[in-house]
Amino acid sequence: MAGHNDSETSGSDQGNSGLGSLFAFLIRDGNLMRSPVLAYAVLASVTRSGMIYAINTLAGAAAIATGDVLLLLAAIASTLTFSHLARVASFRLVETTKRRLRTELSRRLLDARADFLSRRDHGKVYSIVTHEVNQISYASVNFIQSLEAALVIAFCIPYIFYLSWPSGVATLGAVVIGAIGYLLAQTPAQASAERASRTEWTFFDRVNDVLRGYKELRLRRARRDGLQADIVDAASRERELKVTAERFFSLGQTVAQGAMMGLLCLIVVGLPLFAGTPTETVLQVLTVVLLTYGPVETVMGNLASFSRAAVARRLIAGLEKDLIAEAETDAATTGPAAPPARFSRIELRGVTATLSEAPPEGATAPADDERFTVGPLDLVLEPGEVVFISGGNGAGKSTLISLLTGLRRPEGGEILRDGQPVTPANLQDYRDLFSAVFSEFHLFSRLYGLDEAEQTKVPPHLAELDLAHRVRIENGAFSTLALSTGQKRRLALSVALAEARPIIVLDEFAADQDPVRRKLFYDVLVPQMARDGHLVIAVTHDEHCFDKCDRLIRMEAGRILADTRQPGAAHAMADAASGA
The missing domain is CATH 3.40.50.300 (P-loop containing nucleotide triphosphate hydrolases)
Known part of the structure; x- marks a missing residue:
């Protein structure tokens, strides 16, 4: 039956609804293209890259030049300003995305056939309209943060190659190793996260039983205990699945962190010993890597939230698909309704x-x-x-x-x-x-x-x-x-x-x-x-x-x-x- 299909996730569904679908949604439907946040993020990454360049210029100069100092101060001020503007715009974007998703889902629920709603699991709807919508809304902030960080990394890697090509190769290798670690952990992490979300639907249904059946529950202790046991079981299974998902997410992030730590050791120890890189160049490369370590951590740290948001997007899309299929054909009619006419038969x-x-x-x-x-x-x-x-x-x-x-x-x-x-x-x-x-x-x-x-x-x-x-x-x-x-x-x-x-x-x-x-x-x-x-x-x-x-x-x-x-x-x- 259409109402119980629920767009269950198959292997092909997951292939079609991954991070690419999430990012496409955030860019196309998440108001990113109509918000100044993208411009702020790009400008913040450019000025942060300028700040790194100015620091290295001052560190390598024989004498401190006024122009270089002014460039550094201007870069710092601009970075802080644009980062602040990006954060405020990102918060506004989160709330706008949340409002749009919730109002769109509520409209589709109102437009759906009555018999479809009568057989719908209410716990699933509550969970999607609240928890899953929050997940995908906050992903827009993480997307902006990651975009800003990725641009800094993209600007700095060529600069590292300019300073020392072995350092550039090592940096690029560390980023690739971190990405591979994330990709290997993503599939089992997403699978556990999705099962956790579906288990949460059961939890919401049982809470609904508590609210609607409070009289019957108080007339028989065994019934109350049985329901409580179901609630505990659902909450425990959700916890275990979320812990499993987080374990995989953390494993991918740990691989990325390990790659970056190895990169730092390689720059400090390996470059002077094996590549004969001058100490001055090593310090410049180390400065760039340390100043980009934060952006790399941001990108790698946000990958887990993107995976959760991809699961949320898939579940929301499944509900939307069912609601669209079960929408009444005249539901799109707008405007004030005419008073009901009389009838004869x-x-x-x-x-x-x-x-x-x-x-x-x-x-x-x-x-x-x-x-x-x-x-x-x-x-x-x-x-x-x-x-x-x-x-x-x-x-x-x-x-x-x-x-x-x-x-x-x-x-x-x-x-x-x-x-x-x-x-x-x-x-x-x-x-x-x-x-x-x-x-x-x-x-x-x-x-x-x-x-x-x-x-x-x-x-x-x-x-x-x-x-x-x-x-x-x-x-x-x-x-x-x-x-x-x-x-x-x-x-x-x-x-x-x-x-x-x-x-x-x-x-x-x-x-x-x-x-x-x-x-x-x-x-x-x-x-x-x-x-x-x-x-x-x-x-x-x-x-x-x-x-x-x-x-x-x-x-x-x-x-x-x-x-x-x-x-x-x-x-x-x-x-x-x-x-x-």
């Missing part, structure tokens, strides 16, 4: 959907006998009706609601609005017909999407639903969400009523309500919504209230067993309620 013709538990990573797809098919469903709905849907657990009620609201794509059949098929091109217009309070609903702290006129409708509904004494609207947000489950569900209904959409879907709304509020729901709210012209679709198990709807749909094993019409029932209740 919604029809489901032979609609089917197949449900199956997603297989774990690397496992095969479930067998046909492990799949559950809902449908084919044939249904016609019209404005002003009150439709109750009943059935046992697993009968397909929630899937029918997902199909009807356009949150799930049917695998067979079609949905028509006023005789026209609902397609990806007009899917959002179709969804805009609906307001809903799902069985597993999410209550936002702010009134997102509600215009000023709709927000003014919320307080009267709060009073009607007996919530005005607990919740207020302050600057477009609820004053509190510290409510019981039943109160939160009524709060969600107040928002749905304020939206005044043509269709209101309520999935097990009365299940969390006390008898007084349940009576209010069935005897007052539902008839009032029908009298206002809404199509009301309610999933309910309250058999004693089945006579309070216009139609009763019974489902079993994914099929509609009966669609019983009771003409005028809900409207008669509405009239009676208004008369009273």
